[in-house]
Amino acid sequence: MLELCKVSGGYGHAPVVRNVDLRVERGETVALLGPNGAGKTTLLAALSGILPQRSGTVKLGGADVGGLPSHRIVECGLxxxxxxxxxxxxxxxxxxxRLGSVSLVRRDRARAEERFDFVYRLFPRLAERRRQLAGTLSGGEQQMVAIGRALMSVPRMLLLDEPFLGLAPRVVEEILAVLDRLRAEGLTMLLVEQKLDIALPFTRRAYVLMKGRIALAADSAELARRDDLAQLYFDLARQAA
Ligand SMILES: Nc1ncnc2c1ncn2[C@@H]1O[C@H](COP(=O)(O)OP(=O)(O)OP(=O)(O)O)[C@@H](O)[C@H]1O
Ligand SMILES: [Mg+2]
Structure with missing residues (x-):
């Protein structure tokens, strides 16, 4: 579904992410792990066409989307x-x-309207609060809006950047349950996460990004079984330094 080959990019002359190779198969859920400042958000920005400096190739469903502007990438389903x-x-x-369905409305107005029902069924709390101003929602509800907005465009693949940050465990569970349903329906996902106890059970494979480079690519279940995970993380960080 998504294939990155030697992707580098940044904001000025020095690249923040370097030579990243990464694949996510159709229907797969993959984790992108790494400490603060590793370049996770920068890598997602490179995929979404919003990073000023970028090189390498990005393919979605076999088609090169590397040079496209961000709204075209959304239309391609990423x-x-x-x-x-x-x-x-x-x-x-x-x-x-509604803002999430802007590109879909132009192509298929009826389908865009149906999407509201889809999102409200997934997040009944949003249905109850549909007229409430988003700024007055709780952090968890705002995250539901952010995910719902992304779903409005009928994506083929979601890129989730630390969706659970700052949320209470109960809300994390609630949102994970929704992501689980989406996964069961075949949606492909790349989850950026720092907490291994959230990321590993939810994903099939994981990449660890350290200082802008992929330091490790592994099976999530295999990683979760290791009892030296903290040491492994530490060693990878040292090697990347
Ligand atoms: N808009 C920007 N302009 C210049 N440098 C930036 C910009 N955004 C991020 N950086 C730099 O790029 C590096 C990687 O940042 P990035 O936000 O991609 O990390 P991250 O892995 O997402 O971290 P976190 O887990 O804290 O979100 C950092 O050194 C950061 O200072
Ligand atoms: Mg980030």
Whole structure:
């Protein structure tokens, strides 16, 4: 579904991510792990066409999407749930969701309308609060809006950037249950996460990014079984330094 080959990129002359090779198969859920500042968000920005400096190839379903502007990448089905949620505070829940369907409305208005029902069924709490201003929602509800907004465009693949950051365990469980349903329906996902206890049980494979490079690619279950994970992380960070 998604294939990165030697992707490098950054904001100025020095690249932040370097020579990243990464694959996510259709229907697969893959974790992108790594400490603060490793370049996880930068790598997602490179995939979404919003990074000023970028090289390498990005293929989605076999088609090269590397040079496309961000709205075209969304139309191709690669949609990001951004770090920090970024809901539009002065707009209602429903208007926030509507913003996610802008490109779909142009192609298929009826399908875009149906998507509201799909998102509200997944997140009944959003249905109850459809007229509420997004800025007055709890952190967990705002995250639901961010995921719902991404789903409005009928993505083939979701890129989730630390969706559980700062949320209570109960809310994390609630959102994980929704992501589980989406996975069961065959949605492909790349989950950026720092907490291994969340990321590994939820994914099939994992990449560890350290200082902008892939330091390790492994089977999630195999990684989870290791009892020296903390030491492994430490060693990878030292090697990358
Ligand atoms: N807009 C920007 N302009 C310049 N440098 C940036 C910008 N955004 C990030 N960086 C730098 O790129 C590096 C990687 O940052 P990035 O946000 O990709 O890391 P991350 O792995 O997502 O970290 P976190 O887990 O804290 O979100 C950091 O050194 C950061 O300072
Ligand atoms: Mg980040």
């Amino acid at each position: 949609v990001q749930v951004p770090e920090g949620r970024h809901v539009f505070a002065p707009l209602s829940v429903e208007d926030n969701l």
